[in-house]
Amino acid sequence: MIETTGARAWLIRHGQSESNAGLPTDGPSATPLTPLGWDQAGRVAAAFTEPPALIVASPFRRARETALPTRRRFPEVPYEEWPVQEFTFLGHLHGPRTTNAERRPHSVAYWRRADPSFAHDGDGESFKQLIARTRDLVERLTRRPDGLTAVFTHGTYMRALMWSLLTGITDPDSAAMTAFFHFVQVCQMPNGAVIELRAAAEGPEPLRLVGGSFTHLGTEVPGIGAGEGAGAGIGAGGAPSAVTPLTTTDSAD
Numbered sequence: 001m002i003e004t005t006g007a008r009a010w011l012i013r014h015g016q017s018e019s020n021a022g023l024p025t026d027g028p029s030a031t032p033l034t035p036l037g038w039d040q041a042g043r044v045a046a047a048f049t050e051p052p053a054l055i056v057a058s059p060f061r062r063a064r065e066t067a068l069p070t071r072r073r074f075p076e077v078p079y080e081e082w083p084v085q086e087f088t089f090l091g092h093l094h095g096p097r098t099t100n101a102e103r104r105p106h107s108v109a110y111w112r113r114a115d116p117s118f119a120h121d122g123d124g125e126s127f128k129q130l131i132a133r134t135r136d137l138v139e140r141l142t143r144r145p146d147g148l149t150a151v152f153t154h155g156t157y158m159r160a161l162m163w164s165l166l167t168g169i170t171d172p173d174s175a176a177m178t179a180f181f182h183f184v185q186v187c188q189m190p191n192g193a194v195i196e197l198r199a200a201a202e203g204p205e206p207l208r209l210v211g212g213s214f215t216h217l218g219t220e221v222p223g224i225g226a227g228e229g230a231g232a233g234i235g236a237g238g239a240p241s242a243v244t245p246l247t248t249t250d251s252a253d
Contacts, residue, residue, distance in 0.1 A: 007146040008210070009197040010052075013155045014066040015040035016191045024097040028088045028123075029060045037062070038069075040192035040217055045069035047194070047216035051077050053147025058085040058154060066192075067152040082140065083133055086154035091124025111181050114174045127177050134161040135170055141197065142206040155189040162187070162195065165205050190214045 015037030018025060025031045033041065044066065051074040057067040059081050071079055088094070093106040110120075116127040134157065141149060163169070163183050169176050195212035 007144070007199050009141050009144075009149040009151055009207075011151050011153055011158050011161070011195045011197065012044055012066065013158060013189050013191055013193050014058075014060075014062040014152060015044075017062040019100060020191060022099060022101070024099050026096045027094055028086060028090075031060070031062050033062055033065045037066070037191065041066040042069045043216050043218070044192050044194070045073045048073070048150075050148075052150040053077070054144070054149045055079045055152075056082050056084070056149060057152040058082070058157075060085045060154070063152045063154060067150075070150060070152075082137065082151070084137055084151055084153040084157055087127075087130045087156045087160065088123055088125050089120065089127070089130075091120030092122035093120055093124075094122075111177075114177050114181075116172045116174060116177045127172060127180070130157070130160050131164055131170060131172055133157070134164050137161060138165075138205075138207055142199065155191075156184065158189055158195060159184050159187050162209060165207065165209060168204060190217065192217050 014033070016034045017031045017037055018034055019031045020037075021034050048070065052070075055067055055071055055074070055077050057063045057079070063085070064081075067079070071077070089110055090103060090106055094103060110118075119126040119129070137151070138161070160180065163180050167176075167179075172180065193212060193214040194216075196210040197207045198210050200206055200208045
């Protein structure tokens with residue numbers, strides 16, 4: 001169990017989605033959970049030792065579904081949706097009923113371009129906009145009163161927030177974007193994993209990272225183990241796993 005005392009936030013990656021499992025999807029926002037994803041969502045709900053003060057979810061379906069068991073366990077807790085959705089950098093290139101493997105060439109081209117201001121047509125988002133959204137969350141959390149805020153969100157978004165807090169970068173250039181890409185390759189985030197943030201009374205940032213956990217998911221977590229790494233997961237052409245590297249697509253998470 002994970003203790004919930006003091007003013008803090010849990011950032012929780014959603015459970016396994018159909019996109020994570022290698023199935024075709026109809027855009028980054030509509031992907032539902034798989035049966036495994038629902039099981040992971042239930043395990044997250046069971047990890048709370050007391051009710052959170054607020055439950056927050058991304059507007060994307062897989063995050064809202066992951067939050068549902070926690071909302072059902074604590075029906076008295078307020079619920080809100082915040083702009084903590086996944087990084088949607090492919091825009092119109094995320095075609096209907098396409099898989100990660102089919103979209104991967106577009107993703108590779110995007111990251112090789114290393115232009116933090118570039119955004120594809122449609123609902124495409126630039127890397128600068130992603131980092132700005134992570135700072136929006138920091139501001140929202142620093143305004144929260146004492147108590148735990150449970151934020152159901154996405155893997156790349158979580159890593160972008162971690163990276164910005166660790167580096168202090170809020171207005172990334174091309175070199176910073178490339179450095180973030182490297183960071184994601186070595187920072188795995190299993191479905192259902194939790195990282196904790198706490199308010200900082202002093203220091204360069206208003207929030208501090210306090211490690212993370214996926215022990216509530218059981219003794220074995222798909223995608224974590226010997227031989228796994230930046231090349232693991234759906235995007236590398238291997239078996240679907242709970243850890244999806246950034247080299248897949250914006251919907252892979």
